[in-house]
Amino acid sequence: MWISIIPCEKSPRVARVFKTGEVLLERTEKKITVHSTDETVRLGKRLGASLNAGDLIALVGELGSGKTWFTKGVALGIGVHPKTVVSSPSFALVNEYYGKCPLYHMDVFRLDSPDDFFSSGLEEYLTFEGVVIMEWADRFAPLLPHHRIWVEFSITGEHSREILFSGSHPRAVEVLVSL
Ligand SMILES: Nc1ncnc2c1ncn2[C@@H]1O[C@H](COP(=O)(O)OP(=O)(O)OP(=O)(O)O)[C@@H](O)[C@H]1O
Ligand SMILES: [Mg+2]
Numbered sequence: 001m002w003i004s005i006i007p008c009e010k011s012p013r014v015a016r017v018f019k020t021g022e023v024l025l026e027r028t029e030k031k032i033t034v035h036s037t038d039e040t041v042r043l044g045k046r047l048g049a050s051l052n053a054g055d056l057i058a059l060v061g062e063l064g065s066g067k068t069w070f071t072k073g074v075a076l077g078i079g080v081h082p083k084t085v086v087s088s089p090s091f092a093l094v095n096e097y098y099g100k101c102p103l104y105h106m107d108v109f110r111l112d113s114p115d116d117f118f119s120s121g122l123e124e125y126l127t128f129e130g131v132v133i134m135e136w137a138d139r140f141a142p143l144l145p146h147h148r149i150w151v152e153f154s155i156t157g158e159h160s161r162e163i164l165f166s167g168s169h170p171r172a173v174e175v176l177v178s179l
Helices: 037-049 067-078 114-119 137-143 170-177
Strands: 002-006 014-017 023-025 028-034 056-060 094-098 102-107 131-135 149-155 161-167
Touching: 023 170, 028 037, 028 170, 037 067, 037 161, 056 067, 056 137, 067 102, 067 131, 067 149, 114 137, 149 170, 161 170
Parallel strands: 056 131, 056 149, 102 131
Antiparallel strands: 002 028, 014 023, 028 161, 094 102, 149 161
């Protein structure tokens, strides 16, 4: 597993302060290359172990890039029983798993518009006491809260994937720095 950290300051500077008092820091990024599904699962598990209820993981990447395999690891890291089958929620839109807190696994590939997102009820999950992990999250980026942690997958070979983590919210930065 190769890890390269792209300018990631120990104390990122404040980039934006909203009227609500919410603060965004300079974007922190971490890029990790994996060479097998096992490594992808291990990386997801490492991220999952550092997550708490309220965190939001926004997955981006083409079909078959590894978003669901990564989610299997996140579920393990959250403490979901290893024998639980974590599969793509393409048709159900959301699958729920239970570890140290609930894990809501969404796939918004089939939703066409923000109206679909609201009418499907998925928006409510963003307020639940659990971790949300969303495949194809870039489709609805403006609807997602700022504390989202982006995880972007690029296919770089038959078994290799480049995975770019990024975030600007203090909570996202905290998670990324410890990854
Ligand atoms: N390093 C790797 N990490 C993850 N998947 C890999 C890797 N190498 C090969 N693969 C293969 O790529 C595919 C990834 O499938 P997965 O369902 O995780 O993709 P996905 O991004 O969730 O796709 P979709 O957008 O259709 O939901 C699987 O067939 C898996 O075996
Ligand atoms: Mg998937």
